[in-house]
Amino acid sequence: MSTATDTIEEFTGQEYKYGFVTDIETEMIPRGLDESIVRLISSKKNEPEWLLEWRLRAYRHWLTMDEPEWHNVHYPKIDYQDSYYYAAPKPKKVLNSLDEVDPELLETFNKLGISLGEQQRLTGVAVDAVFDSVSVTTTFKEKLYELGIIFCSFSEAVHNHPELVRQYLGSVVPYSDNYFATLNSAVFSDGSFCYIPKGVKCPMELSTYFRINAENTGQFERTLLIADEGSTVSYLEGCTAPRRDENQLHAAVVELVALDGAYIKYSTVQNWYPGDKEGKGGIYNFVTKRGKCMANARISWTQVETGSAITWKYPSCLLIGDNSVGEFYSVAVTNNMQQADTGTKMIHIGKNTRSTIVSKGISAGKGQNTYRGLVRMNAGADGARNYSQCDSLLIGDRCGAHTFPYIDVRNPSAQVEHEASTSKIGEDQIFYCKQRGISTEDAVNLIVNGFCKEVFRELPMEFMVEAQKLLSVSLEGSVG
Amino acid sequence: MALLEIKGLHAAVDGREILKGIDLTVNAGETHAIMGLNGSGKSTLANVLAGRDAYEVTGGSVIYDGKDLLELEPEERACEGLFLAFQYPVEIPGVNNTYFLKAALNAKRKYHGQPELTAVEFLGLVKEKLKILHIDQSLLNRPVNEGFSGGEKKRNEIFQMAVLNPKLAILDETDSGLDIDAIRAVADGVNALRSPERATIVVTHYQRLLNYIVPDFVHVLLHGEIVASGGKELALKLEKEGYAWLEQDLAGAAR
């Protein structure tokens, strides 16, 4: 029915709300990448020798690697020499309190809806804000410190907790892991570090807010989260970036370590600038996220990916210890010209390990959405079980959904269950809603939220509301 | 003034003319039944009145409650009190039935400048309607029509109707596929809504439902035209004699 299709295409996408640029003096180092740049980054950050060595090993390894091409995303070749690998807001002295933070910066955070001030205490969220490359300020640090929880910028951790960083850095994602992770290992600028001591339940959601501001800078943050035996933590990560016509590379690495009996819940709402309707601009998001679970540990990844021109990420779990549990709940939205190739890897190594994968892909406009997942049951994974569910929802008929579930079972007692579905928001569903008085836009939101419910309910409350709003903004204009 | 006045209505689907000049006047307080064989255009008429895209109005006019109905968007028609109980209710996976109904009711209230109902007020209203209709409360927490049996879907339509409290309700074969208990429940719902300000159009091709919802007028739709109108006795005649005599009349008139 052409009328229905026309109206589906009629709607126009809403402008990217977070597309403002903060006018702040930025300290940059020369464009391009070579060993001297790696050294310069390291010296700017006063890093110890061992870390510089680690970066250099990564850099040299990176030179031997080729950019991967197996994914289902297409983009012009990235010129790695045309980017800046370090940008820090000036002045970049160590900040001790909010009063010392540049008011322009605070204004930016206010526009983003995060305040680093008193509100944080009320909302009970500790935020480590990463603005371009230097972590500006960390709230709540002291309160957490009383419990022995360390939550600070990566750079601070390098100086204040070098033994922890040295022990765990690269222990889940080695510097040689993949093209983008290796690049990150060479030039990572900052990020967040978190350590939860034995038996401690972190009493509040820990949250990092990333934002890319400077032009032509790649953001290479690195997050390292260690949950010691029997501890519990819920970590939230949100991302936005100003709108620019150039594409910006974002190649982050997140490493999670869940020691015996620990539980890490890691939630992401990713809303990087997706580019305009013609596909101009937008973030290239190539991210490596992986966690390892020791005995009886559990890692749960929940992601809502609405932004970026390209999303390339596979938050994964290495289920090393017996009885460990890995979970992946994902909503990925592609509208207009966005492309996403995302999924997870669940590597079952220990006995009786269990994993759950729930992936919801939504494509609208000319968006292309690919689920790519690997479930591997190693020879020693007696009694391991996996359940995967991959659902795709299409809005309009110019978008695409693709599913590549790889299953590799090397143990006969392991069980793998996979379900997949593809559905389309039907004209009949929308008409049904309209006949009950509900507008087209609300109808789409209703249907999409229904589709994503199993994932949304995994999100912490405040993120759930934000995710629903984001989704409706991302899809605004996808149906008429 | 009539609540609904249809004059010379023509409508096409995929370029094929289905409705070929319908005239029908429904006054507030009345219940009309529209009967006719499969494929005669009953659902088409219902969908045209509700404003479905695929149905193109090619001629005629429809005045509803003093307004040009054909100028209104489907959701505006709904907010103005026009309700269609669908012949084939659609499933909306994952969307809670109660949540859906609350969104619908609040959309309508917003349209009329009324404040939204609080969750408590809404639940109060819903529970009351469930009781009247003898509908099981478990229906509330299931996704809209998903996995519902045919009978549950139809009951759910009537439940929505009861909550939304329309001025003009159009029931498209709400009785087909229902057992006698379900038909009674549907009839109870419709009869509870009867009032001097409201009207109902019951589309059916069985006389059976009309034992429970007694119509003031019965119309026969055949090949896109109303070929006979009368009182409730017309339904009984159709039950006994079928539609053949009307076909013959038509053929005779065409000669």
Ligand SMILES: Nc1ncnc2c1ncn2[C@@H]1O[C@H](COP(=O)(O)OP(=O)(O)O)[C@@H](O)[C@H]1O
């Ligand atoms: N959405 C549609 N697309 C194509 N043809 C349709 C559609 N709806 C109805 N028709 C056609 O219109 C005619 C009348 O159908 P309908 O109004 O459903 O009849 P009834 O409800 O009286 O059984 C039939 O020939 C049917 O095939």
Ligand SMILES: [Mg+2]
């Ligand atoms: Mg019909």
